[in-house]
Amino acid sequence: MTHTPAFETVVERHGATVLRVCRAVLGAGPDADDAWSETFLAALQAWPGLDPDTNLQAWLVTVAHRKAVDITRARARQAVPAEQLPEQVSPVGNPGEGDPQLWMIVAGLPERQRLAIAYHYLGGLPHTRTAELIGGTADAVRRAAADGIKTLRRTYGTDSPWEGPTP
Amino acid sequence: MNTETPNTTAAPTTAAESVHLDALRSTLAVRAADAGLLEVAYRTVDSPVGPLLLAATERGLVRVAYAREDFDQVLETLAARIGPRVLRADARLEAAVRQLGEYFAHRRTAFDLPLDHSLSSGFRRAVQAYLPEIGYGHTATYKEVAGSVGNPNAVRAVGTACATNPLPVVIPCHRVLRSDGGLGGYIGGLEAKTALLHLEEAA
Structure with a gap:
């Protein structure tokens, strides 16, 4: 008898990956945490009816992308002119949220490079799929990822957490 | 060179990430329960007879399992028989944990918990x-x-x-x-x- 496995196994297996993707896209902080929660809530909702052949990681990364877009839009809507700048949530995150220096460098990358790296190197999506999500051609996405990695390598060193074997 | 195929094996989770993920998972369980999306909440607890797994539906405590039953297997059976929306979640099991603690400390002789008998007929x-x-x-x-x-x-x-x-x-x-x-x-x-x-x- 086949049945849908306990959802806990999905969180256990993919929770860390989705968190890294969310942090690369939104910066390590409350926005990334919100995107993580929204992603797994949506996944939990869809879980019983999900096609058993679904590539779970790719599916979750795609959901995470949509949630990150929602959060970015909501943040933009909330923006109102003010006399004084309110205190900002640090895009670098708080102590205990991983390697602050690394996330700072990632946050400083141009957006397309950041997303291309997040979805491919952290999320495991093929560049073609990233291109579908963020627009442009797969070649352009590949170049953006390569340029971003080059910058990371130069500024951080070669042992950043998502560098496996050289592509 | 083929960069179409992801070449990463996931980096090991760091200690800081683990702590943070635990917090996120707790929040997720609370939000899932609030949204009516938590079919089975479970947690494990140490006892004088070894670790126990406790699981509850919205109706009540549905399963107590011994480690020798294999917790992973127990969770899969719960997913199959009750529903796959299974999450580690402490809140729904607080009363059960407390009463079991009292029982093992000789301070309780009967349990007063809502029970879900749906696994038996x-x-x-x-x-x-x-x-x-x-x-x-x-x-x-x-x-x-x-x-x-x-x-x-x-x-x-x-x-x-x-x-x-x-x-x-x-x-x-x-x-x-x-x-x-x-x-x-x-x-x-x-x-x-x-x-x-x-x-x-x-x-």
Whole structure:
């Protein structure tokens, strides 16, 4: 008898990956945490009816992308002119949220490079799929990822957490 | 060079990430329960009879499992029989954890918890519903239980009902023994059965 496995196994297996993707896209902080929660809530909702052949990681990364877009839009809507700048949530995150220096460098990358790296190197999506999500051609996405990695390598060193074997 | 294929193996989770993920998972469980998306909440707890897994639906405690039953297997069975929206979640199990702690500390002789009996049916369910009638520190034989539920010849079926009790400890199948004084069987192993009987004697 086949049945849908306990959802806990999905969180256990993919929770860390989705968190890294969310942090690369939104910066390590409350926005990334919100995107993580929204992603797994949506996944939990869809879980019983999900096609058993679904590539779970790719599916979750795609959901995470949509949630990150929602959060970015909501943040933009909330923006109102003010006399004084309110205190900002640090895009670098708080102590205990991983390697602050690394996330700072990632946050400083141009957006397309950041997303291309997040979805491919952290999320495991093929560049073609990233291109579908963020627009442009797969070649352009590949170049953006390569340029971003080059910058990371130069500024951080070669042992950043998502560098496996050289592509 | 083919960069179309992801080349990463996921980096090991750091300690900081683990701590943060635990916090996120707790929040997720609360939000899932609020949204009515948590079919089965579970947690594990240490006890004098080894680690126990506790699981609850919205209706009540549905499963207590011993480690020898294999927790992963228990969770998969719960997913198959109740629903796959299964998450580690502490809140729904607070009362059960507290009452079990009191029981093991000799400060509680009966459980007062909402129970979900949906994992049992028919005769087994009738037997399991009767078992709390056997008071703390007392025992009954399989034969006596069979008589008590109105089916004196169903001694073997009573044995099966005890062996398949989804809520051991809370539903006291450990208080049922053989007519010759033998322990009979126990889902948590005979060592656990003996330990529970001794615990209740020593109270």
